[in-house]
């Protein structure tokens with residue numbers, strides 16, 4: 001018997017609106033693919049012969065998301081559904097934008113303009129009949145990514161598609177068909193022209209998936225990595241002395257892959273990828289063959305910021321990533337005093353400690369490609385938690401005195417007041433019991449007097 005798609009009730013209701021007005025509607029794209037992969041779909045895309053103006057008229061709540069491309073978002077019972085009118089994009093002038101979008105009559109034409117066979121399957125609504133003119137289901141079963149039609153033509157039309165091929169390969173654990181793979185390297189001059197935001201979106205989705213390692217290797221072997229992050233290519237072949245089995249690039253790939261997955265952890269994955277990117281610039285080799293990379297973390301931090309700015313990540317994302325890169329060489333010793341642990345917490349920020357430790361675990365994993373229990377991290381974590389729980393850790397804003405209190409005892413606003421506050425924080429980090437007004441005000445007065453004497 002012919003396979004049918006179990007259409008959810010909400011989609012049946014929505015398709016009723018199209019039907020009643022004399023139009024057809026199909027579920028398309030990722031949701032159909034994910035069904036055959038037995039995965040939960042994250043969003044619904046509908047293809048229809050109704051022109052965008054009609055879609056807007058049929059539903060009470062709509063957003064003209066990309067009305068010039070025929071896309072209207074319908075909001076129905078709190079779900080967002082993207083509805084796109086069947087279309088063909090005949091000519092592209094520059095590998096970025098179709099010159100004209102023309103609407104076509106059939107779902108088959110619409111499927112023919114989609115990127116990969118696995119993404120070119122439609123489900124007729126509401127009956128669940130499957131339309132699969134390019135054997136997408138067979139490719140899904142085989143775990144194969146291939147373009148609809150001639151790969152080079154399709155990549156020259158839209159230079160983002162090669163990046164999507166690599167992203168899907170990592171995300172789904174699929175293989176890229178040989179001809180499709182070869183075409184990626186032949187279309188680099190077109191891929192080079194895509195907007196950096198479109199690249200970043202696909203790259204980020206790739207980094208968030210459970211195992212981006214194959215995707216990173218594919219990006220390197222096809223030439224995509226050199227196009228967008230050439231700084232990483234400079235890490236290829238950079239040896240690190242006898243402690244390391246891998247060169248800087250393989251190590252970086254492994255560390256990135258071993259960091260926690262998911263969109264919430266994307267800054268850790270990026271830090272894993274970039275933490276050693278400053279190494280080629282500072283590498284020194286001694287006569288005995290050993291290597292040093294003096295202060296490479298500072299160079300890596302700078303480079304991370306400049307790469308992420310170029311890729312147009314948000315400032316918040318850049319700061320979080322760069323901070324992890326800058327701190328990734330942290331050292332801890334069992335002999336540390338509580339005051340030293342408190343200083344560490346203040347420097348790193350308590351909200352970043354879990355992320356930094358996750359990065360360190362991944363970093364050690366990337367030395368040998370095997371998991372090692374890091375007992376020092378277990379002990380360090382216990383000490384940090386005990387301090388956070390029992391006494392709290394102080395930053396400037398937690399001090400029992402503030403700028404106003406200091407001005408009230410005669411310290412004028414300005415640089416000196418800032419210096420005194422920082423000194424008070426040091427006092428409290430050494431001995432949290434001193435964090436009272438009674439204790440701190442006399443210390444502040446004495447500090448200020450000393451500063452004035454040295455003026």
Ligand code: ATP
Nearest residue numbers: 028029030031042045113114115119120158160161
């Ligand atoms: P995800 O689960 O990541 O959202 P998806 O397949 O739904 O995966 P989208 O970017 O949401 O990916 O695109 C929806 C559909 O639109 C795709 O399945 C594909 O059919 C088509 N599509 C998207 N981008 C392109 C493109 N650059 N060229 C051709 N078709 C595309």
Ligand code: MG
Nearest residue numbers: 029030031043
């Ligand atoms: Mg989608």
